[in-house]
Amino acid sequence: MTDNLLKSWSQVAGTKSAWLLNYDAERYPFSRYLRDQIFRVDDLEKLHLSSLCRPGSPPGYPDNLRLRQMMQRLPLNSDFYTIYTSFVHELVVCYFGGRISYAARPKMRVHLAGSGSVSRWHRDANVTGRLEQINIWLPATNCFAGNTLWVENDYGTECYQPIPVRLGQALFFDGGLLAHGSVSNDTDTSRVSFDLRFSASSTTPSAMTKRLLGERPLASIVAQLCPSLSLSP
């Protein structure tokens, strides 16, 4: 991989094994599609003020869930999945090797301004039982502070920090072992995002794979962080 290609990436300050990819939001118009075709609002970041939410009452988890389902039920032949497939095949494959396996349907998320946490602290490997996967977290809105993803700053510290992710950026991180979750959205900005996991099957790890998975702790520490894995044969 050329140095030029790697310039699209920036390391998240203060957090191990977390990198931001700057992508072309015109070529991969997730935000525009969700705004115009799914929610049909003027501004995704003001979704909490739209007619899709109950007037006069603060948004809560049922609202987040209902709006999220509008995204989750998109058919695989919709334009969203054309954009999604292009993003994975053109960018993720480019940086992580020729063959990858990934989720056909990402997890859709809505975190309305004024609503509580939508995800408790967790390490994905405790749920999936898989250590080789890398997480992608891609917002269709600008994310910061209370509306963004919070990630442990190093393996096992349980010290969480918010990761600012601008529109046109995707966060890649070691969510299998780095604990992550959300807090109450106390900002005035709603968040619409999706996330997925993928694994690269290339026998020679790419430069980005090494960056994201190359700083993991010793196996004995991993076993402590993910007790369900230590039970595996």
Ligand SMILES: [Fe+2]
């Ligand atoms: Fe997760």
